[in-house]
Amino acid sequence: MAIEIERKFMLANDSWREGIERSEPMAQGYLVGAQALREGHARASVRARLAGDTAWLNIKAATPGIARAEFEYPIPVDDARALLASLCDGVLEKVRHHVRVDGVLFEIDEFHGDNEGLVVAEVELPAVDAPFPRPSWLGREVSALTRYYNVNLIAHPYRQWSPAERAAEDAAC
Numbered sequence: 001m002a003i004e005i006e007r008k009f010m011l012a013n014d015s016w017r018e019g020i021e022r023s024e025p026m027a028q029g030y031l032v033g034a035q036a037l038r039e040g041h042a043r044a045s046v047r048a049r050l051a052g053d054t055a056w057l058n059i060k061a062a063t064p065g066i067a068r069a070e071f072e073y074p075i076p077v078d079d080a081r082a083l084l085a086s087l088c089d090g091v092l093e094k095v096r097h098h099v100r101v102d103g104v105l106f107e108i109d110e111f112h113g114d115n116e117g118l119v120v121a122e123v124e125l126p127a128v129d130a131p132f133p134r135p136s137w138l139g140r141e142v143s144a145l146t147r148y149y150n151v152n153l154i155a156h157p158y159r160q161w162s163p164a165e166r167a168a169e170d171a172a173c
Contacts, residue, residue, distance in 0.1 A: 004060070004070035005125045007132075008148055010139035016108055016121070019099040026051045026096050029088025030151055045151045048075070048083035051096070055080030066143045067128055090154040102133040114157030120148060 028049040032042045047058045055077045061069040084091050092115065097108040104123060111118040120142065123132055142148045147156070147165075 002070050002072075003067055005067045005128055005130075006143070007066050007123050007125065007141060008143045009121045009123075009141050011108070011119050011121055011137055012139035013137050016097075016099050016106070016135065016137040019101065021098045021100060023095050023097045024051050025093070027084055027091050027093050028150065029084045029091040030154060031083065031087050044069075047151070048080045048088065050077065050080040050084060053077055057083075064144060064146050066125075092150055092154055101135050104132050106135075106138075111153070111158065114159050115153050116159060118153070118158040 026049060028047050030045055030047045032044065032046040042062055044062050045058075045060050047060075049056045049058060055075050057073045057075050057080075059071045093112040094109045094115070095112070097110065099106045099108055099121075106121045106123050108119065108121045121138060125132060146152055147161070
């Protein structure tokens with residue numbers, strides 16, 4: 001079984017932009033998504049993702065935390081476009097920036113559309129307790145806050161979050 005170990009962070013400032021190696025626009029949508037997960041009808045999210053001339057079908061366990069079962073399979077780009085257009089309840093758009101710090105890759109997602117203004121950094125690790133660099137631009141960790149999971153950003157986008165909701169989530173950290 002494939003296990004993804006990923007930690008997610010807000011950003012303290014924009015100095016990470018100086019280290020961008022490459023950037024790619026991405027679109028992703030969920031065939032089984034947030035509503036089914038919230039209602040307890042799904043044990044996993046199933047998404048289609050499109051990035052340039054590459055596409056994937058991804059299945060991720062619906063368990064919160066930094067370590068989750070994940071399976072990812074390449075699919076034809078035309079299939080991904082069809083899935084996004086016809087079978088997904090919404091499409092999340094973002095630009096993923098790749099920034100390497102001391103040999104460790106940080107993927108920084110800058111969201112667009114209804115999630116405009118949200119920018120988060122993710123780092124995948126080989127073990128839950130693996131050390132990783134903490135650059136000055138890395139802010140507070142939000143790995144345990146499901147509100148920041150991409151699957152939830154479609155059903156409850158960042159622009160709809162009230163200040164009270166953000167404060168309640170912040171207090172949970």
